Amino acid sequence: KGANLAEKRRAARRSLRAKSGKRASSSSSSSKPKTRGGGGGGGGAAARGGDTDSDGDSDGDTSRPPAHLADLRLSKLEIKHGTLQLAEGLRFLHEGAKLVHRAFGADVAALTAEGQWKIAGGFGHALPADGNGDGMLYPDTSRPALGANGIPLDPLPLTPRLAYVAPELILGARGSRGGGGGHSAATPAADVFSLGALHYELLTGKKWLEIPDQAQTVGEYEGAVAKTSAASHGNGAAVDAAAAAAVRAATARDPSLRPGAGAFAASQYFANDPGLAALAQLDRFLELDVLARAAFLQSLQGRWDLFDSRVLVTRVLPPLLVELRTPQLQPLVLPIILQLCERQTPGDFTNYTLPYLAPLLESASGATLGTVLRHASAFAGKVTSAAEFEARVLPAVLRGVDAPEVMIQEEALRQIARVAGAGSVSAETMRERVVPRVRAVATRATAAAVRVNALVVLGKTAPGCRPEDLDATLATLRAILEVDRSAATLMCAIGVADAVGRAGGGLATATRALPLAAPLLAAPGLNKRQLATILRVVRGMVDRVEAERMPDLPEGPPPTPPTPAPRAKAGLGSGTTAAAPNGDPFAASASVAAPPPAAASPGSLKRLSSIASPELKLAPPPGFGGARVDSSDQLAAT
Numbered sequence: 001k002g003a004n005l006a007e008k009r010r011a012a013r014r015s016l017r018a019k020s021g022k023r024a025s026s027s028s029s030s031s032k033p034k035t036r037g038g039g040g041g042g043g044g045a046a047a048r049g050g051d052t053d054s055d056g057d058s059d060g061d062t063s064r065p066p067a068h069l070a071d072l073r074l075s076k077l078e079i080k081h082g083t084l085q086l087a088e089g090l091r092f093l094h095e096g097a098k099l100v101h102r103a104f105g106a107d108v109a110a111l112t113a114e115g116q117w118k119i120a121g122g123f124g125h126a127l128p129a130d131g132n133g134d135g136m137l138y139p140d141t142s143r144p145a146l147g148a149n150g151i152p153l154d155p156l157p158l159t160p161r162l163a164y165v166a167p168e169l170i171l172g173a174r175g176s177r178g179g180g181g182g183h184s185a186a187t188p189a190a191d192v193f194s195l196g197a198l199h200y201e202l203l204t205g206k207k208w209l210e211i212p213d214q215a216q217t218v219g220e221y222e223g224a225v226a227k228t229s230a231a232s233h234g235n236g237a238a239v240d241a242a243a244a245a246a247v248r249a250a251t252a253r254d255p256s257l258r259p260g261a262g263a264f265a266a267s268q269y270f271a272n273d274p275g276l277a278a279l280a281q282l283d284r285f286l287e288l289d290v291l292a293r294a295a296f297l298q299s300l301q302g303r304w305d306l307f308d309s310r311v312l313v314t315r316v317l318p319p320l321l322v323e324l325r326t327p328q329l330q331p332l333v334l335p336i337i338l339q340l341c342e343r344q345t346p347g348d349f350t351n352y353t354l355p356y357l358a359p360l361l362e363s364a365s366g367a368t369l370g371t372v373l374r375h376a377s378a379f380a381g382k383v384t385s386a387a388e389f390e391a392r393v394l395p396a397v398l399r400g401v402d403a404p405e406v407m408i409q410e411e412a413l414r415q416i417a418r419v420a421g422a423g424s425v426s427a428e429t430m431r432e433r434v435v436p437r438v439r440a441v442a443t444r445a446t447a448a449a450v451r452v453n454a455l456v457v458l459g460k461t462a463p464g465c466r467p468e469d470l471d472a473t474l475a476t477l478r479a480i481l482e483v484d485r486s487a488a489t490l491m492c493a494i495g496v497a498d499a500v501g502r503a504g505g506g507l508a509t510a511t512r513a514l515p516l517a518a519p520l521l522a523a524p525g526l527n528k529r530q531l532a533t534i535l536r537v538v539r540g541m542v543d544r545v546e547a548e549r550m551p552d553l554p555e556g557p558p559p560t561p562p563t564p565a566p567r568a569k570a571g572l573g574s575g576t577t578a579a580a581p582n583g584d585p586f587a588a589s590a591s592v593a594a595p596p597p598a599a600a601s602p603g604s605l606k607r608l609s610s611i612a613s614p615e616l617k618l619a620p621p622p623g624f625g626g627a628r629v630d631s632s633d634q635l636a637a638t
Contacts, residue, residue: 075308079202081279081315082109082117084265086195089119091261094188099126102186104194105164106201115314125160127186162221163207164197166190168255170221189255192264196250203239208251225253242269275306278316285319290328297332309343316340321356330360330368338375341382349382354392361396370408373400376415380424389419390429401437406447413438413453420460427464435461435469439476448488451480455492462499467508470500474512487525491533494520498537506548509541517541 074082086109093099101108103122110120162170169190197208209224228251239247246269252258259267270276281296288296297320307316317340323333341353364372376397383389397419400412416434419425425434435458442454458473465473477493494517501513520534 077275077308077311080270080273080276083199084270085117086119087261087265090191090195094129094261098129100129100186100188101126101191102169103160104191105161106198107161114318129188161213163209163211164194166193167225167253170218187255188260189258192250192258192261196247200247203243278306282316282319286322294329294332312340313344321353324356324360334368334371342378346382346384350384350388358392361392364396369400370411372396373411373415377418380419380422386424386426389424398437401441406450409450410453413457417457417460430461430464431469443476443479452488452492455496459496459499462503465503467504470504474500474516477516485523487530490520490523491530494534494537501541506545510545514541
């Protein structure tokens with residue numbers, strides 16, 4: 001019925017487009033209902049996310065999964081947990097609704113986006129559980145004729161897939177082991193057979209009854225049942241002994257030997273799995289009182305290896321997120337949630353988990369805020385965009401910067417430094433919302449750890465700042481150095497000055513950074529390693545100025561070498577004038593300011609020698625091969 005209604009709606013839309021002059025290219029190819037050979041899965045098509053036709057509607061084809069689930073591989077824990085949920089659905093159907101489904105199988109088992117397994121379809125085959133007689137059997141579809149009891153034998157479009165149908169529903173009394181009578185009526189045991197066959201197929205990828213999907217004849221079905229051996233068919237590499245025993249019990253040829261749906265779920269195969277027990281308790285998590293929930297959460301600590309990644313995200317995380325609304329459990333639940341978030345994709349975290357965390361991010365304080373802050377940089381890598389982080393997470397971080405607790409301030413500043421270094425927040429947001437607040441904290445902080453972390457943030461954020469922002473940062477740095485010249489603050493100050501110089505270029509380095517950094521070389525209280533670090537940074541600043549300015553400066557006139565004077569016997573004329581060493585600023589200034597000296601004449605040399613005292617004896621300084629001169633002689637020479 002659902003497929004027919006969907007087709008009628010599509011036909012009406014195509015007719016409307018045709019009347020309005022629009023072209024419907026796919027109307028001729030999709031005018032017939034798109035249904036599978038087995039109609040039992042029709043009801044589950046929409047829930048399972050079937051393919052869509054050119055109109056964008058689900059065409060009811062469940063033979064292929066959606067594109068994003070094409071490579072989905074369910075873990076054994078997921079299969080067992082899903083089988084338990086299906087068994088619970090069948091138990092309700094049998095005991096509560098008093099119905100036998102009769103068409104249960106892969107076509108009607110739906111897996112929701114939240115990881116829940118549902119029975120979604122095939123109820124057109126359901127009959128009262130207390131019925132009896134051959135009227136409960138499916139007709140023989142192998143011959144287009146009438147049977148001896150008048151049942152039509154023509155193929156029917158709504159015959160379920162025979163791979164999951166219990167033998168007694170097809171073969172009647174002879175379907176039971178040994179051919180005994182009394183089992184021709186549809187009973188809940190028929191659905192348990194289908195559940196066991198489905199569970200075996202999910203574990204192994206092979207059908208319990210090896211019948212092709214297109215086969216719909218009793219003869220083929222009877223041959224497949226004859227080939228099935230309960231002694232060997234349930235064994236294999238993918239099926240352990242407990243699973244094999246559970247499957248063989250559920251698919252017994254004699255319906256009276258099969259357990260009920262509830263007994264099947266309570267078998268040792270399911271009961272002895274600790275991961276499955278934890279998931280079952282999580283399903284009832286919200287029904288427990290606060291103390292019981294707290295005890296259960298504590299028992300989960302250190303047991304995450306029981307679950308694979310997808311189970312943690314789809315089954316463990318959801319009830320914990322709901323529990324964030326309980327203030328008493330927030331300190332216990334939040335660390336677990338943040339730990340599990342590390343296994344989520346950015347899309348899942350942004351679209352599913354972050355909305356649950358948003359109220360907490362807006363109001364958290366104290367220890368809860370500290371827990372959130374410790375994971376703030378991890379949030380930056382989990383959200384799908386920087387805008388999402390700035391809107392949801394950054395306000396909580398800034399609230400931590402202004403918190404009265406020193407440890408929370410430290411953590412908030414550390415997280416800002418990490419986020420700034422990773423580029424997770426836009427430069428504009430850093431300039432407008434973050435840096436001014438950090439400057440204020442750095443100025444008024446009384447704890448050295450808070451001040452140091454604030455200076456680290458100012459250094460990290462300098463590359464994205466404008467000139468006026470850099471000036472404000474240097475002003476903050478000067479104000480801090482007036483009251484705090486401890487070694488830790490000095491090292492952070494030189495780092496901020498260097499970052500400002502790099503961001504502002506050579507001119508800013510020469511006029512702003514160096515005047516602040518150079519006096520730090522004379523600061524007391526430094527050890528050798530710290531002084532060496534400051535020297536290295538200052539040299540780097542000078543090199544940066546040189547590299548930027550030297551290519552644009554003109555070459556100066558070359559220095560003129562002095563003319564050597566002839567040796568005199570005595571007096572001042574007996575010495576030679578040494579050339580100024582390269583790099584001497586005084587020599588360089590003299591070469592620019594004064595014209596080159598003219599060559600001295602012999603007469604001038606004679607006059608100079610006549611002025612010198614004949615008693616003056618000049619000697620070379622020690623180390624150049626001459627005799628040591630007494631200090632009084634040196635003074636006289638001077």
